[in-house]
Amino acid sequence: MLTFEEKLAIIESFPELQRKDVSLNRVNFHYEESITDKKIVVYHLHPNGNGFVYAERIDDNSYPLDHKGMVNIRDFSEEALKKIIRESIASLSEKEPIVETWVNDDNQTLTLVYDFDLWNIYAGEMLDGTYTTYNGATNYLQQEGFRRV
Numbered sequence: 001m002l003t004f005e006e007k008l009a010i011i012e013s014f015p016e017l018q019r020k021d022v023s024l025n026r027v028n029f030h031y032e033e034s035i036t037d038k039k040i041v042v043y044h045l046h047p048n049g050n051g052f053v054y055a056e057r058i059d060d061n062s063y064p065l066d067h068k069g070m071v072n073i074r075d076f077s078e079e080a081l082k083k084i085i086r087e088s089i090a091s092l093s094e095k096e097p098i099v100e101t102w103v104n105d106d107n108q109t110l111t112l113v114y115d116f117d118l119w120n121i122y123a124g125e126m127l128d129g130t131y132t133t134y135n136g137a138t139n140y141l142q143q144e145g146f147r148r149v
Contacts, residue, residue, distance in 0.1 A: 001049055001074065001075055002049065002076065002077070002078060002081065003049060004045070004046070004047045004048070004049055006078070007045060007049065007051065007073070007081060008027065008045065010078060010081050010082060010085075011029055011042050011045065011081075011085065014029075014085055014086075014089065016031060016033065016089060017029040017030065017031055017041055017042070017085075017089075018030045018031075018032060022044065024046070025046070025047050026044045026045060026046050026051075027042070027044075027045045028040050028042060028043055028044065028045070029041050029042035029045075031088075031089055031092050031093075033092075033093065034092040034093070035092060035093065035114075036057070036092060036114070036133075036134055037132070037133050037134075038054060038056075038057075038069075038092060038134070039092075040054060041053060041054055041085060041088045041089060041092070042054075042073075042085070043068075043070055049074055050072065050073075050074045051072075051073050051074070052066070052068075052070035052071060052072055052073060053070065053071050053073050053081075053084045053085060053088055054068075054069055054070055054071075054088050054092075055069060055070065055071045055084060055087070055088055055091075056068075056069025056070075056091075056134070057069070057088075057091035057092065057098075057134065058084075058087045058088065058090075058091045059091070063084065069135075071084060098112075098113070098114035098115075099111060099112070099113050099114075100112040100113075100148055100149075101148070101149040102141050102146040102147060102148055102149065103146060103147065103149050104144070104145045104146045104147075105145060108123075108146075110122065110123055110128060110141065110146055112137055112138070112141065114134070117132075118130050118131070118132060119131040119132070119133065119134055119136070119137035121137060121140070121141065
């Protein structure tokens with residue numbers, strides 16, 4: 001397991017991240033250029049080695065996510081930590097519209113589109129709903145029985 005200092009050095013090697021010291025000697029790192037309302041890439045890195053990286057929007061995500069879309073990085077190797085941070089930053093950097101397909105058990109399909117700072121849900125060409133956050137839109141879709149394809 002990497003020490004707090006080793007993790008800190010790896011994270012600080014990403015010039016696009018800004019360090020923000022928080023309570024209990026923990027450290028957050030923000031990506032201010034994020035195209036979403038989500039800015040925190042590294043959350044509550046603690047001197048005991050525990051910490052989290054935002055991974056909810058990573059394509060082909062195989063990381064175990066908590067309810068906030070975070071992955072615990074306590075036991076990550078140097079390469080694994082660098083990889084997830086790169087992927088997290090990239091997921092928050094996409095400039096072209098983001099399009100996701102969601103389907104329910106009846107094979108009904110909805111499309112989630114991020115464009116012009118809003119998350120829009122479409123049923124075919126008809127607008128079904130608009131949300132200001134990704135979590136708001138996905139919470140609605142999940143409550144309605146849809147899952148991302």
